[in-house]
Amino acid sequence: MSEASTALVVLSQPALQRALLGGLLTGALGGLLGSFAVLRQLSFFSDALGHAALLGLSLGILLGINPTLVLIPFAVLFALLVNQLVARSGLPADALLNITYSSSLALAVLVLSLVKTTQGGIQQLLFGDILGISRGDLVVISLLLIAASGVLALGLRAQVLLTLNADLAAAFGVRVALHRLVFIVLLAVVVAVSIKAVGVLLISAFVVIPACAGRLLSRRFPRYMLLSATLGGGCALLGLLGSALTDLPSGPCVVVVQLLGFLVALAVQRA
Amino acid sequence: MNASASPASSPVLVVDNLSVLRDGRLAVEGVSFRLARETDTALVGPNGAGKSTLVAALLGLLPRAAGTVQVLGHPLGPAGELPRAVRAQLAYLPQSLGLQGRLPLTVEEFVGFGSDPCGPSLAWLGGPRRHEAVQRALVRTACHDLADRRLSDLSAGQLKRVLLAFCVVRPRQLLVLDEAQAGLDAPASEQFQQLLLELRRQEGWTVLQVSHDLEMVRRSCDQVLCLNRHLRCSGAPDHALSPAGLADLYGPNLVPYRHHHPGDGR
Numbered sequence: 001m002s003e004a005s006t007a008l009v010v011l012s013q014p015a016l017q018r019a020l021l022g023g024l025l026t027g028a029l030g031g032l033l034g035s036f037a038v039l040r041q042l043s044f045f046s047d048a049l050g051h052a053a054l055l056g057l058s059l060g061i062l063l064g065i066n067p068t069l070v071l072i073p074f075a076v077l078f079a080l081l082v083n084q085l086v087a088r089s090g091l092p093a094d095a096l097l098n099i100t101y102s103s104s105l106a107l108a109v110l111v112l113s114l115v116k117t118t119q120g121g122i123q124q125l126l127f128g129d130i131l132g133i134s135r136g137d138l139v140v141i142s143l144l145l146i147a148a149s150g151v152l153a154l155g156l157r158a159q160v161l162l163t164l165n166a167d168l169a170a171a172f173g174v175r176v177a178l179h180r181l182v183f184i185v186l187l188a189v190v191v192a193v194s195i196k197a198v199g200v201l202l203i204s205a206f207v208v209i210p211a212c213a214g215r216l217l218s219r220r221f222p223r224y225m226l227l228s229a230t231l232g233g234g235c236a237l238l239g240l241l242g243s244a245l246t247d248l249p250s251g252p253c254v255v256v257v258q259l260l261g262f263l264v265a266l267a268v269q270r271a
Numbered sequence: 272m273n274a275s276a277s278p279a280s281s282p283v284l285v286v287d288n289l290s291v292l293r294d295g296r297l298a299v300e301g302v303s304f305r306l307a308r309e310t311d312t313a314l315v316g317p318n319g320a321g322k323s324t325l326v327a328a329l330l331g332l333l334p335r336a337a338g339t340v341q342v343l344g345h346p347l348g349p350a351g352e353l354p355r356a357v358r359a360q361l362a363y364l365p366q367s368l369g370l371q372g373r374l375p376l377t378v379e380e381f382v383g384f385g386s387d388p389c390g391p392s393l394a395w396l397g398g399p400r401r402h403e404a405v406q407r408a409l410v411r412t413a414c415h416d417l418a419d420r421r422l423s424d425l426s427a428g429q430l431k432r433v434l435l436a437f438c439v440v441r442p443r444q445l446l447v448l449d450e451a452q453a454g455l456d457a458p459a460s461e462q463f464q465q466l467l468l469e470l471r472r473q474e475g476w477t478v479l480q481v482s483h484d485l486e487m488v489r490r491s492c493d494q495v496l497c498l499n500r501h502l503r504c505s506g507a508p509d510h511a512l513s514p515a516g517l518a519d520l521y522g523p524n525l526v527p528y529r530h531h532h533p534g535d536g537r
Contacts, residue, residue, distance in 0.1 A: 039371070157384050160376060164368045164422075171330045171363035171447070172388040173355060215375055219421055224375035 007245055015131050016244055019197075022133035023236035023254065025141045026194045030206030031214065031232020032148055033190050035225045036183060038211040039163050044094060045082070045184075047204035048101040049191040052078040054200040055104045056192075057125055058111035072192045078104075079188035083181070127251040128199030130240060137196065144193055148186055152225070155179055160221065202251045209258040210235060213265035235261050281344060283308055283445050283477040284329065289338035291321070291328040297336065298324040302502045306445070306494075311471060311478040313488040313508075316498040317521050322481045325498060326449050329479075330363055343444060362438035364448040368430065374423035378433050381422050382408055385437035408440040411473075412466060428459030432466065439470055446471070448480040452487075460484070464491060485512060 011017070037046055056074030060067030082100055086093045124132070152159070158179045161169035170176045191203055198206050214228030239254030246253075284306040291299040299321040306312055314322050327333040329340055331351020340347040345357045353361075362385075383405045409415045412432045417425065425433065431451060438446060448467075452460045464487055471478055482488055488495060488508060495511035497503045497520045504516050 039374075041371075157388055161384060161388055164370070165365050167327065167330075167332050168363060168365050168368070169388070170332050170351070171361060172385075173353075173358040174388055215373055218375040219377055219419070221376050221380055 011241075011244070018133050018135065018138060019130040019244075019250070020237060020240050022138055022141060022197050023130055023240040023250075024233045025138070025145055026197045027206060027210070027236025027254070028229045028233035029141065029145045029148060029190055030194060030198075030203075030236075031210035031228040031230070032145070032152065032225060033187055034207035034209075034211030034232065035214060035228035036152060036159055037187060037207050038215065040159070040183065041093075042184075042187065043204065043208045044097045044101075045079075046187060046191055046207040048082065048097045048104070049075055049079060049188055050195065050200045050203040051101050051104040051108070053192055053195045053203075054125060055108040055111065057195070058108045058115075062111050062115050068196070071195065072189055075188040075192035076185055079184045080181075083184050124199070125195075126199050126201050127249060128195065128197050128202065130197045130250045133197055140193060141197075144190060148190065151182060151186060155182065156221070156225075159183060198254075199251050202255050205255045205258060206232065206236070209255070209262050213258075213262040216262075216265040216269045231258075231261055231265075280308075282306055283343060284479070285339075285341040286329065287339045287341075289325070289328060289340060290336040291324050291333055292336045293321075293324045293333065298500065299328065299498070300500050302338070302498070304496055304502065304505060306477050306479060308444075308477055309471070309475050310493040311468075311480070311491060312494040312496060313492040314479060314481045314496045314498060315483070315485065315488060315512075315520070316503075320499040322498055323449055326447055326479070326481060330361065330447060359441070360444040362443045362446045364431075364434050364438065364446070364451040366450045366453045368422070368434075370423045370430075372423055374421060376422050377418065378414060378420050378422060378425070378436075379405055379409070379418040382414075382433065382436045382440050385440040387441075404440050408436040411439055411470070412436040426459075427454045428456075428462065431455065431459070431463050435463075435466060435470060439474065442474065444475070444477060446476045446478045448478070448482075450481050450483065452482065452484060460487070485517075488512065 011020075034043075034046075037043060053071055053075050056071050056078070057067040059074070060070035063070075078100075082096065085096055085100075089096065158169060158174040158176075161172065161174055162176050162179060166176050187207075191207075194203055194206060210232035211228040213231050214224050218224035218227055235258040236254050239257035240250055242248070242257065243250040243253035282305040286305065287303050289299060289302045290297060302325060314325065316322050324333060328335055329342075329347075331347050331353060334349065334351075335347075342353060343357050343360060345354055347353060383401060385408070386401055386404055406415070406418075409418055412435045414429070414432050414436050417429055417433065422430070422433070434451070452463055455463060467478070468491060470476065480492075489512055492508055494505065495508050496505045497511050497516060499520055503520050504511050510516070
């Protein structure tokens with residue numbers, strides 16, 4: 001059988017088709033949210049959220065609850081807690097995020113050591129299982145993409161102004177606390193939903209790399225948002241196709257394609 | 272509701288016995304004053320005197336420990352609430368913006384935000400009236416050649432002019448500036464002050480500006496508020512900035528100053 005026909009056979013598998021669509025949507029979602037997360041200097045926050053999600057998943061396994069059901073409320077709760085900690089402690093945000101990041105990882109490993117999980121199960125948590133995406137997952141990711149686009153489009157000015165100067169935004173009537181909260185909750189939900197496909201270790205790459213590439217190539221804000229989402233979706237699609245055709249792990253393949261995209265953007269903007 | 276419906280003779284801002292806590296200590300105590308329409312008032316005082324705290328409380332950014340504030344005849348709520356139409360009459364220029372490198376936001380986009388910072392952003396994409404208002408604001412502030420530049424690529428002086436364009440893109444009544452000329456060299460500071468004066472006359476703005484530049488205050492302002500936690504004195508510049516008034520505000524060793532810069536020659 002020729003390589004082309006082998007590829008066609010591989011691509012005709014329903015699980016892979018779902019994975020490609022799931023990757024496209026998750027990548028676009030990560031790029032879209034990332035365009036704001038990077039702007040709001042919350043890149044590391046998504047990483048900390050990913051590790052907290054691992055703790056949530058571990059607790060779900062320990063307590064015998066469907067981990068997916070635990071994941072979203074846990075991630076949202078964690079995000080709100082960290083938000084309060086940053087606002088009230090007066091300590092630098094990166095230091096606090098480092099504390100929560102490493103503590104979550106340590107607790108998750110301890111919890112996982114108490115339950116019998118296969119090596120493969122832990123691998124899935126760490127690097128995601130894009131082939132395991134179901135129709136239901138696709139519906140949830142699609143709805144989330146629509147909701148995130150709506151929320152960000154309607155609150156775009158407020159988000160940008162509060163990035164520039166929170167006092168300026170508030171003086172002009174922007175409800176700063178509300179907009180901060182909405183974005184953090186949205187980011188937490190997106191991270192929680194994407195974990196299944198992307199995994200804990202690579203989730204921040206989905207949020208950060210396409211947005212940084214988009215930023216290098218954009219002067220205007222709408223272009224930045226659209227380009228970040230497009231690069232996120234496109235790199236995920238290419239990475240998954242490469243993974244399917246070479247039988248290499250999917251998450252790392254996607255991140256390598258994202259990195260290539262970033263390097264191309266860097267070269268293009270310098271040219 | 273028409274925020275400008277209050278009589279022309281009524282003050283734009285009335286502050287009565289205002290006290291504000293910051294970091295657990297009383298940073299502003301028992302301050303009362305009013306701003307008449309279309310006047311330019313300077314708020315002066317040493318570092319740590321509570322000037323920025325007072326401004327933040329007036330804008331509703333900090334809660335009040337005591338006292339009342341009325342903006343255009345409307346009481347400022349405990350958490351800084353004001354009717355939207357009244358809030359739209361206020362503009363604020365901070366000392367600086369948190370500009371990151373390669374911020375994907377052009378001057379034209381940013382100034383467009385000023386026409387309705389809280390509105391749904393989809394409207395930002397279109398609208399010839401908005402576009403015209405933005406272009407007018409850019410021309411009036413000599414920023415038309417900056418329209419397509421990234422906000423993060425501007426010099427300090429250009430950025431201050433763009434902030435004025437952000438304010439002038441729609442009619443407003445009260446403009447509050449918190450050391451808006453900080454970081455500017457002498458020519459840029461002078462240029463900014465001239466532009467502010469011109470716009471204030473054209474727009475009928477009432478201005479409250481925090482400043483350390485006593486020479487500029489003496490030259491340009493109608494009223495001076497001397498703050499060092501309490502309001503030490505107030506009135507016309509010649510009265511408030513008299514040697515005795517300055518000694519009371521800054522201490523006996525004050526040497527009258529303005530911002531000096533290398534090559535300033537003045």
